Amino acid sequence: MDPLGVTPVVLLACGSFNPITNMHLRMFELARDHLEDSGRYRVVKGIISPVGDGYKKKGLIEACHRLQMARLATENSDWITVDSWESLQSEWVETAKVIRHHYEELLAAQADSNDVDTVKHTKKRRMDENYFESSSHQKRRDGPQLMLLCGADVLESFGVPNLWRQEDITEIVGRYGLACITRSGCDPHKFIHQSDVLWRHRKNIHIIHEWVANEISATHVRRALRRGRSVRYLLPDAVLQYIQECDLYSDVSEQKNADVVLAPLQRYTGGSSS
Ligand SMILES: Nc1ncnc2c1ncn2[C@@H]1O[C@H](COP(=O)(O)OP(=O)(O)OP(=O)(O)O)[C@@H](O)[C@H]1O
Numbered sequence: 001m002d003p004l005g006v007t008p009v010v011l012l013a014c015g016s017f018n019p020i021t022n023m024h025l026r027m028f029e030l031a032r033d034h035l036e037d038s039g040r041y042r043v044v045k046g047i048i049s050p051v052g053d054g055y056k057k058k059g060l061i062e063a064c065h066r067l068q069m070a071r072l073a074t075e076n077s078d079w080i081t082v083d084s085w086e087s088l089q090s091e092w093v094e095t096a097k098v099i100r101h102h103y104e105e106l107l108a109a110q111a112d113s114n115d116v117d118t119v120k121h122t123k124k125r126r127m128d129e130n131y132f133e134s135s136s137h138q139k140r141r142d143g144p145q146l147m148l149l150c151g152a153d154v155l156e157s158f159g160v161p162n163l164w165r166q167e168d169i170t171e172i173v174g175r176y177g178l179a180c181i182t183r184s185g186c187d188p189h190k191f192i193h194q195s196d197v198l199w200r201h202r203k204n205i206h207i208i209h210e211w212v213a214n215e216i217s218a219t220h221v222r223r224a225l226r227r228g229r230s231v232r233y234l235l236p237d238a239v240l241q242y243i244q245e246c247d248l249y250s251d252v253s254e255q256k257n258a259d260v261v262l263a264p265l266q267r268y269t270g271g272s273s274s
């Protein structure tokens, strides 16, 4: 938190991004506006983390392509970045672990900047004995808060039996926080009201209303592509060009993992029965 009580925030979006769409990018803009409007937060960075191939969702194409499309989609953004760590893991990684990984990265970056700070500080202290009290020093000392950015369907998936570990849900909403974009067919306020753990941590769950009903989904984009329909303006031009060049989505690609029957609980065991 800076001296004015404004907390820097890093937004982390986890998902298939199969492919990344304009709605995925819009989620970041909506969340930044909402959080900064409150006067309590300053969003300093957005991270897109595509899921690894081990997720084995039907129609999930190779992580290298999903990663490359996310990179193309964000090449003109000065604050949204793409991180490959999750997508490079051979096994599926639960979202709480992904968040933990990024939090550790943020802490490490913070420690590095504090080291630089200490060197600068030692030099500067000779000139300014009041430096410890200075606001710029405080700003560099305090690390940002990491929040999971998701659509309301992901929040409501917390209620699917055995899909999420209870301790992971508690950790995500209790320790980190959630920025959740409304999605038609979902009622996140009601869902929070009906869950004791979400209700307890409701101050850490930011529901962001998308007033322009927006049903762009990766499923719709893949379906339209299979049928030879235009998907222009649903995703960045550079992403569309990449899809066409690599001929990514077809009837065949949609059948990927079709024979993999993963009950929710089996995700925890890498597909072996439990
Ligand atoms: N139209 C939308 N409104 C709100 N959130 C969305 C929308 N589309 C995607 N999201 C969110 O984006 C994140 C990444 O999701 P994902 O990559 O699974 O996208 P998707 O479009 O829902 O995919 P699919 O259609 O393949 O299931 C999730 O948190 C999801 O809830």
Ligand SMILES: NC(=O)c1ccc[n+]([C@@H]2O[C@H](COP(=O)(O)O)[C@@H](O)[C@H]2O)c1
Binding pocket: 014, 015, 016, 051, 055, 057, 093, 094, 095, 096, 154, 163, 164, 165, 168
């Ligand atoms: N238990 C968990 O951590 C858990 C369960 C289901 C989905 N997820 C994540 O949610 C994201 C979206 O998944 P879907 O594309 O299946 O909606 C993915 O990043 C996936 O890894 C996490």
